[in-house]
Structure formats: C-alpha cells, structure tokens
Amino acid sequence: MKVWIARDADGGLFMYDKKPKRTSSFFMKNDSGETAGIWPIPENHLPDVTWENSPQEFYIEINCYKLITKVKKGGVN
DSSP states (O other): OEEEEEEOTTSOEEEESSOOEEOSSOEEOOSSSSOOOEEEEOTTSOTTOOTTTOOEEEEOOOOOOOOOOOEETTEEO
16 A cells, blocks of 8 residues: 655644645645545654755555454453
C-alpha cells in the first residue's frame, strides 16, 4: 500500500493515504475532493523524515492473521 509520510514544522509526524499539501507550517489533505486518511505517528519515529524533505512516499505492507482461540469450559483460553 502506498502512503505519504510528512513531518510538520513543529515536529508532528503523520501518514496520509494521498499526497498531502504543504502549507506555511504543516501538511494537510489535498484539494482533490477525495476523502483522505490521516494517521499520527509518534514523533520520535522516522528521524530521517524532516519538514524540509517532506512529504515522502513509502510503501507499507499489512499482514492480517486470523486469531484462533480455543474455548474451554468456563471461558476462553
């Protein structure tokens, strides 16, 4: 899945599902009219992503696994 990661001038780090638009001090969803997802990332992650070189395109892989639980008499184990 292709995403964009950008760091705001104040250090805030966010992931976007569409390329964000740069303003004077932060990034925001683009003006395409599409619904855009924005997720915060802890600021200490990805130190190579800076305000000056943002936004950067990343590819993330999501793996989903079905959790299987065994039910025993008296509750879930």
